[in-house]
Amino acid sequence: MERERDGPDLLSGVDSWELGDDVAPPPSQLFKALAGTRRCHVLSILLDRPNISVDELTDIIVGWQTTIDGPSGPDEWAQVKIELVHAHLPLLDDMGLVAFDDRESEVHLESLADPVEHAIRFAEQYERVLDRSDRQTE
Amino acid sequence: MPFDSLLEAVADARKTIIIYTPTDAGTELAERFSTRNAFVLVRQSPAAVPAGFVVVRDGDEFLGALALEDLLSFLAPTVHPPWELGETDSGYRAIFDLLDDTLFVSLDRRQLLATSREIEDRAWRVGRGTLRAGFQRRRAFERQREMYRELAATTDLDVHVYLRADTVDDDFDPGPLTLHTAPADTVGRYWFLLFDGGGDALQACGLVAEEYSPDRYRGFWTYDPTLVATATDSLP
Numbered sequence: 129m130e131r132e133r134d135g136p137d138l139l140s141g142v143d144s145w146e147l148g149d150d151v152a153p154p155p156s157q158l159f160k161a162l163a164g165t166r167r168c169h170v171l172s173i174l175l176d177r178p179n180i181s182v183d184e185l186t187d188i189i190v191g192w193q194t195t196i197d198g199p200s201g202p203d204e205w206a207q208v209k210i211e212l213v214h215a216h217l218p219l220l221d222d223m224g225l226v227a228f229d230d231r232e233s234e235v236h237l238e239s240l241a242d243p244v245e246h247a248i249r250f251a252e253q254y255e256r257v258l259d260r261s262d263r264q265t266e
Numbered sequence: 267m268p269f270d271s272l273l274e275a276v277a278d279a280r281k282t283i284i285i286y287t288p289t290d291a292g293t294e295l296a297e298r299f300s301t302r303n304a305f306v307l308v309r310q311s312p313a314a315v316p317a318g319f320v321v322v323r324d325g326d327e328f329l330g331a332l333a334l335e336d337l338l339s340f341l342a343p344t345v346h347p348p349w350e351l352g353e354t355d356s357g358y359r360a361i362f363d364l365l366d367d368t369l370f371v372s373l374d375r376r377q378l379l380a381t382s383r384e385i386e387d388r389a390w391r392v393g394r395g396t397l398r399a400g401f402q403r404r405r406a407f408e409r410q411r412e413m414y415r416e417l418a419a420t421t422d423l424d425v426h427v428y429l430r431a432d433t434v435d436d437d438f439d440p441g442p443l444t445l446h447t448a449p450a451d452t453v454g455r456y457w458f459l460l461f462d463g464g465g466d467a468l469q470a471c472g473l474v475a476e477e478y479s480p481d482r483y484r485g486f487w488t489y490d491p492t493l494v495a496t497a498t499d500s501l502p
Contacts, residue, residue, distance in 0.1 A: 169314070172312065172313075172314035173312045173314060173315075175312075175313075175314070176312035176313055176314070177312060183326075183328075186328075187284070187321045187323075187328065187331065188286065188311070188312065188315065190321075190328075190331050191286055191311075191315070191319035191320070191321055191331045192315045192319065194319050194331045194332050194333050194336075195315070195316065195317040195318075195319050195333040195334075195335070198332070198333070198336065198360075199330060199331065199332040199333075199336065199360040199361060199364065200330065200331055200332075201329075201330045201360075201364075202327075202328055202329065202330070205328040205331075252314045256316065
């Protein structure tokens with residue numbers, strides 16, 4: 129049986145996507161980058177704030193969490209920053225998605241190819257849909 | 267140090283409150299915190315973050331964060347009656363802890379009442395030491411009178427009450443409370459509550475707020491025993 133094809137077409141305009149000189153890692157790497165919620169959040173934040181200090185990035189991630197879990201203090205903040213500095217940011221840097229220099233405490237988003245940016249936004253929207261349906265079934 | 271100098275000192279040692287909102291609604295909120303604009307920063311939160319939140323910092327040091335929604339309900343609290351002391355919500359307490367030594371310029375009676383409950387609650391739990399309460403108006407005291415008598419009668423707390431001299435007549439019976447009278451321009455302008463911790467500095471806490479226009483207060487609460495002692499020293 130043929131599947132319905134009149135749903136929202138996420139890939140409209142796909143033919144016009146161009147990679148140019150922008151960063152476009154192989155699928156396995158891109159999906160690995162998006163495989164962790166925290167890394168997804170980092171990339172989503174960086175789309176809006178391409179140059180940010182690690183401290184402010186940590187503020188935003190911890191603040192985001194408080195809108196779900198309630199107030200948090202310095203211990204949680206320190207834990208998030210350690211994970212960012214020692215795990216997530218070096219991994220995203222290795223993939224070429226961000227430039228991260230631990231000594232400068234700054235993160236910069238590289239110029240991403242359109243499909244990569246779409247994938248990040250998709251992951252972000254998908255999480256939001258799942259959250260919404262969690263709340264409805266609670 | 268008189269109360270007005272104390273308020274200035276707290277304003278100088280200020281924290282930074284950064285409000286991240288998806289819209290520019292934070293501007294209005296920013297006005298609630300301080301006389302100085304630099305005190306509160308409002309930033310647009312990244313589009314991916316579904317709701318607003320607030321970060322509190324002291325220079326480079328992160329002190330805490332909370333949802334903007336939680337801060338708004340904190341600023342317009344449901345005041346627990348004194349008979350429910352100890353029922354205080356833990357989320358409320360976390361916010362209360364986070365914002366101590368912060369000078370708020372736009373507090374109303376409801377917020378001050380909720381803060382007073384926190385201090386009375388702590389004094390009641392410790393059960394010893396000295397609790398000092400200033401009432402701007404005689405009828406405000408009358409409303410709390412039974413609760414304060416109960417506090418003094420059922421614990422080892424030494425409870426001192428400060429009232430305007432012109433509102434206390436000769437047949438006023440303070441019961442187990444110690445009464446102090448003061449001129450209208452001191453007690454009449456300030457809402458204060460000071461607890462010395464009963465020998466445990468970690469339990470000291472206090473609230474000092476000045477009514478600068480009808481039902482509009484600027485003030486702070488603190489867990490700093492030195493600040494509590496300084497405020498206590500200025501009392502008549």
